[in-house]
Amino acid sequence: MGGPRKVANDPLRKQRILDATLAVIAEHGVHGTTHRRIAAEAGVPLGSLTYHFGSLGDIIEQAFARMAESMSERYHAALTAAPDEPAACAAVTDLICGDEYATPRELVLLHEMYAYANHNTTVAESLRQWLRRSRASLARHFSEPACRAIDALIEGWPMHQAWEREPLNRDLVRATITAVADRLR
Secondary structure: OOOOOOOOOOOOHHHHHHHHHHHHHHHHOHHHOOHHHHHHHHOOOHHHHHHHOOOHHHHHHHHHHHHHHHHHHHHHHHHHOOOOHHHHHHHHHHHHHOOOOOOHHHHHHHHHHHHHHOOOHHHHHHHHHHHHHHHHHHOOOOOHHHHHHHHHHHHHHHHHHHHHOOOOOHHHHHHHHHHHHHHOO
C-alpha cells in the first residue's frame, strides 16, 4: 500500500551539496561538473539536487556565491582586527603570503569562478559584490584609490604564486602594500 514517502530530515543537505560542488569543480573544473559527480561527492541521492536546485547552473552559481562569502568573511575579519594602518598593511601581507586568504584549492576555484563569470551574469554579479565587500573592508584603513590598488594585489599576487610555484617574498609584499598606502593616502 502506498502512502506519503518519508524523507529523513537532513537540514544540512543543501550545504553539503554546495560543498561537494566546489570539491567537484576543484577536481574536474566547471566543464567536468555534473549532477552525478556532485551527488556522489555529497553522498546524497541524485534527486536531492533537483529538489534543492533548479539546474546545474543554479548549483554552481550558489556554490561560487557561498565560497565568495566565506572568503570575504575571512578577509573582513583580518582587516577588522587591525587597529591601525601599519597593522592593516601587515594583515594584507598575511592575506597575500599565507593560506588565510586562499588555500591552493581555493585558488583553483577562483580561476574557475573568474572564467565562469565571463559567461554567467549571476556569478559575475557575485564577483562584483565580492569586490565591493573587499574594498569596504580595506576602507577601514586605506583611501579609496589605495583600496582599489591593494585589492588588486591581494587578488593577483596569490594567483601569480600559484602559477610560479615559488614562495612570495614577504618583505617585498609588505613594502609594496606600505608604499601603495603611503602614496595613495
